Amino acid sequence: MTLPHAVIETPVFMPVGTAGSVKAVPQHLLEELDARIILGNTYHLYLRPGHELIRRMGGLHRFMSWPRAILTDSGGFQVFSLNELRKVSEDGVEFRSHLDGSSHFFSPEHSMEVQIALGSDIAMAFDECTEYPADYSRARRSLDLTLKWASRSKEHFEKHKHERPWDESAELRAQSSDEQGAGIREQGTELAFETTDMGHPAEPTQANRGLKWGTVDFEGKMPSLFGIVQGGMYKDLRRESAERLVEMDFPGYAIGGLSVGEPRELTREVIAETLPLLPADKPRYVMGVGYPDEIVEYAAMGVDMMDCVLPTRAARHGLLFTSEGRLNIKNKKFAQDEGPADPECGCMVCRRYSRAYLRHLMAAQEPLSGVLNTLHNLAFYLETMRKVREGIEQSA
Amino acid sequence: MTLPHAVIETPVFMPVGTAGSVKAVPQHLLEELDARIILGNTYHLYLRPGHELIRRMGGLHRFMSWPRAILTDSGGFQVFSLNELRKVSEDGVEFRSHLDGSSHFFSPEHSMEVQIALGSDIAMAFDECTEYPADYSRARRSLDLTLKWASRSKEHFEKHKHERPWDESAELRAQSSDEQGAGIREQGTELAFETTDMGHPAEPTQANRGLKWGTVDFEGKMPSLFGIVQGGMYKDLRRESAERLVEMDFPGYAIGGLSVGEPRELTREVIAETLPLLPADKPRYVMGVGYPDEIVEYAAMGVDMMDCVLPTRAARHGLLFTSEGRLNIKNKKFAQDEGPADPECGCMVCRRYSRAYLRHLMAAQEPLSGVLNTLHNLAFYLETMRKVREGIEQSA
Numbered sequence: 001m002t003l004p005h006a007v008i009e010t011p012v013f014m015p016v017g018t019a020g021s022v023k024a025v026p027q028h029l030l031e032e033l034d035a036r037i038i039l040g041n042t043y044h045l046y047l048r049p050g051h052e053l054i055r056r057m058g059g060l061h062r063f064m065s066w067p068r069a070i071l072t073d074s075g076g077f078q079v080f081s082l083n084e085l086r087k088v089s090e091d092g093v094e095f096r097s098h099l100d101g102s103s104h105f106f107s108p109e110h111s112m113e114v115q116i117a118l119g120s121d122i123a124m125a126f127d128e129c130t131e132y133p134a135d136y137s138r139a140r141r142s143l144d145l146t147l148k149w150a151s152r153s154k155e156h157f158e159k160h161k162h163e164r165p166w167d168e169s170a171e172l173r174a175q176s177s178d179e180q181g182a183g184i185r186e187q188g189t190e191l192a193f194e195t196t197d198m199g200h201p202a203e204p205t206q207a208n209r210g211l212k213w214g215t216v217d218f219e220g221k222m223p224s225l226f227g228i229v230q231g232g233m234y235k236d237l238r239r240e241s242a243e244r245l246v247e248m249d250f251p252g253y254a255i256g257g258l259s260v261g262e263p264r265e266l267t268r269e270v271i272a273e274t275l276p277l278l279p280a281d282k283p284r285y286v287m288g289v290g291y292p293d294e295i296v297e298y299a300a301m302g303v304d305m306m307d308c309v310l311p312t313r314a315a316r317h318g319l320l321f322t323s324e325g326r327l328n329i330k331n332k333k334f335a336q337d338e339g340p341a342d343p344e345c346g347c348m349v350c351r352r353y354s355r356a357y358l359r360h361l362m363a364a365q366e367p368l369s370g371v372l373n374t375l376h377n378l379a380f381y382l383e384t385m386r387k388v389r390e391g392i393e394q395s396a
Numbered sequence: 397m398t399l400p401h402a403v404i405e406t407p408v409f410m411p412v413g414t415a416g417s418v419k420a421v422p423q424h425l426l427e428e429l430d431a432r433i434i435l436g437n438t439y440h441l442y443l444r445p446g447h448e449l450i451r452r453m454g455g456l457h458r459f460m461s462w463p464r465a466i467l468t469d470s471g472g473f474q475v476f477s478l479n480e481l482r483k484v485s486e487d488g489v490e491f492r493s494h495l496d497g498s499s500h501f502f503s504p505e506h507s508m509e510v511q512i513a514l515g516s517d518i519a520m521a522f523d524e525c526t527e528y529p530a531d532y533s534r535a536r537r538s539l540d541l542t543l544k545w546a547s548r549s550k551e552h553f554e555k556h557k558h559e560r561p562w563d564e565s566a567e568l569r570a571q572s573s574d575e576q577g578a579g580i581r582e583q584g585t586e587l588a589f590e591t592t593d594m595g596h597p598a599e600p601t602q603a604n605r606g607l608k609w610g611t612v613d614f615e616g617k618m619p620s621l622f623g624i625v626q627g628g629m630y631k632d633l634r635r636e637s638a639e640r641l642v643e644m645d646f647p648g649y650a651i652g653g654l655s656v657g658e659p660r661e662l663t664r665e666v667i668a669e670t671l672p673l674l675p676a677d678k679p680r681y682v683m684g685v686g687y688p689d690e691i692v693e694y695a696a697m698g699v700d701m702m703d704c705v706l707p708t709r710a711a712r713h714g715l716l717f718t719s720e721g722r723l724n725i726k727n728k729k730f731a732q733d734e735g736p737a738d739p740e741c742g743c744m745v746c747r748r749y750s751r752a753y754l755r756h757l758m759a760a761q762e763p764l765s766g767v768l769n770t771l772h773n774l775a776f777y778l779e780t781m782r783k784v785r786e787g788i789e790q791s792a
Contacts (some may be wrong), residue, residue: 020756024763028744049756053732057752065748101530307413316763337451348424352461356453360416360445367420367712370763 001283001304003121004166004221005061006068008036010283011299013385014071014307015378019044020064024370025313025378027066032348034386037069037121039307042114043078047097047104051117059119059165071307072120073287074111074153074228077129088128090148104144108152112160112225119164120223124139124254125153127228132260139232144232147244154248157225166218170357226252226285233266235273242277252283259288259308268297274304275302292321292384311381315373318362327355329373332357347379397679397700398588399517401457401563402464402618404432406679407695409781410467410703411774416460417441419708420766421774423462428744429775430782433465433517435703436509439474443493443500447513455515455561467703468516469508469683470549470624473525473652484524486541501507504548508556508621515560516619521549523624528656535628535708540628543640550644553621562614589679590646623646629662631669634715638673648679655684655704664693671698688717688780695784707777711769714758717776723751725769743775 089096092107110128114122130142227245231237285305322342323392361369483490488503507522526538623641627633681701718738738744757765
């Protein structure tokens with residue numbers, strides 16, 4: 001998948017950098033982990049520091065010094081999940097900032113404006129993330145809104161996407177000390193997506209390894225807007241949603257409204273039913289998943305992109321994902337364990353630190369605890385996907 | 397200064413790694429900053445995770461994966477500063493853990509036992525850090541205790557130092573991805589200290605640059621115990637303390653009981669009076685200082701070693717030290733400042749991130765804020781000392 005800021009090999013797992021930072025991880029370490037695309041949260045960045053400020057600073061890539069790809073969600077999910085008091089109308093959603101209670105209004109047009117100002121490579125349509133459980137009529141009404149909003153999102157996006165704040169020709173300030181660091185690749189102006197048979201992964205090329213810092217030329221390059229399939233847990237609503245979105249002809253499609261409390265079997269079912277309805281020659285993205293075994297499973301089903309706060313959030317709570325399963329590093333049994341978190345992991349944490357030390361850091365509430373735990377979990381997730389891409393089955 | 401775990405060029409500033417971690421900074425980044433020696437706090441590590449556990453794990457170097465040098469304080473300062481209810485007798489100090497209120501007893505012998513178990517390169521005598529202000533008779537009594545304790549510290553240390561838990565021949569697990577990473581130098585078994593005229597700094601040699609990981613041979617190598625000069629702010633008591641310690645013949649000497657609330661002119665005065673009483677051909681260490689201009693000043697006076705939580709603690713509060721003076725990164729005026737924290741700093745933070753982004757991270761209470769601020773402040777301090785060593789005057 002060729003984006004303006006990076007070439008992405010799929011299937012891919014995208015670390016979440018909510019407020020312009022993947023929590024506790026400096027960007028150069030993200031690069032060392034070979035993360036190629038991360039998420040930014042439109043809702044959070046809109047509230048603080050604000051999309052206009054970020055636009056003036058040249059966009060989110062420059063602001064946070066992340067030269068690879070960024071996908072922004074639409075803000076829809078947080079508007080609903082972080083705000084008890086909200087007022088939904090056909091126009092959009094009125095809500096109060098969780099930071100200071102001030103009043104705000106999000107609409108498809110406004111969400112597009114914010115995402116374009118942030119300058120993401122991929123923006124998401126403004127949708128209503130249907131809650132779970134929802135009865136049929138509720139899911140029906142929610143879907144009607146989402147479809148109207150999808151159309152409005154696309155209209156506004158197409159009209160204004162050229163306003164993205166990428167310098168036409170700009171040298172990014174940061175110098176990666178490592179030649180193998182982040183980089184920019186120029187390759188076409190449209191989103192280029194190459195599908196491969198799972199059994200024959202795309203060859204990593206010289207072009208997309210060892211990307212170097214350098215002068216960037218974004219002339220003519222545009223961000224892409226993906227549509228989001230909703231419809232609750234109802235097969236027919238999901239079908240309708242997928243078909244209507246495909247009619248609108250987006251460059252990529254996401255399945256939203258999952259991981260909202262439903263049992264895992266249902267998640268799987270909805271994905272299994274919906275995925276085939278989306279064009280296989282365009283990126284297909286399941287939002288908000290999942291556990292390591294889930295992402296392997298969904299990737300095998302044909303999902304190209306996934307994101308989840310799980311590896312990063314769990315890390316800060318001491319839950320580490322390893323080839324031997326999950327472990328809670330706070331556990332007393334690790335107090336004198338000299339081994340690495342994961343004996344089969346070659347990440348910078350497992351090569352250097354013992355479980356005993358990681359446990360101590362958590363017990364002592366040291367800031368380094370979050371840093372190291374997060375680095376490992378992200379390495380585990382990214383390596384898991386790398387193996388999937390190489391056609392090796394990873395059991396979680 | 398050649399220690400078992402590293403060659404240290406002096407004057408040197410030692411970052412503080414209180415509970416086995418320099419807060420928020422992974423060890424490999426400490427190595428990138430070229431920190432050669434850090435502090436560990438005996439009091440904290442004794443309480444958690446415990447010196448016996450660390451001894452069993454092969455010592456603090458192995459436990460925290462820091463292959464360079466470690467100096468441990470005696471625990472004396474925290475015993476007094478963190479504990480309102482404490483009972484001092486000639487034997488030692490009874491106190492309660494600030495963690496869980498449990499009762500503990502520290503004596504010179506016990507402090508030595510803990511520091512030997514931790515396996516520091518340099519241990520400090522167990523002293524009573526005289527509070528400020530203290531009248532003459534109080535400082536007198538405190539000094540009497542400290543001198544008795546210095547003698548007991550030395551006796552116990554000399555008898556048991558060989559019990560340090562360094563493997564006689566051990567390959568440290570961590571692999572530094574960077575050839576220029578941490579390393580171990582074998583050079584004699586005693587503390588070797590080379591003094592130089594400030595105008596002619598010791599040449600950095602091939603031997604002490606680009607230290608490599610490798611097989612360590614600690615056979616015959618021993619830790620060193622430094623004595624600590626007390627005496628409050630009284631010239632004659634300080635003189636007596638210095639002379640009595642020199643009689644005991646320590647391999648290095650520290651001036652303690654400063655930065656305890658006294659005005660800076662008094663700090664300077666005490667250092668100026670005491671330093672010449674300590675042998676110039678042995679390391680002279682002022683504990684707990686200071687601001688950037690202070691450490692430059694004291695280094696010019698002949699101080700070889702200093703430590704302070706200031707760069708790291710201030711960082712976590714948003715106070716950055718720069719060539720243009722101190723700045724509070726939280727300040728609104730930085731909200732759109734595209735420039736680096738310090739235009740004259742070449743550290744990994746200033747090369748990559750803007751003041752606006754650093755400010756955003758603080759405002760958003762992102763964990764990365766502490767990481768980046770700390771990396772910069774440490775780089776600033778270490779670079780300040782490096783310039784001093786090169787004979788270039790650094791104005792703070």
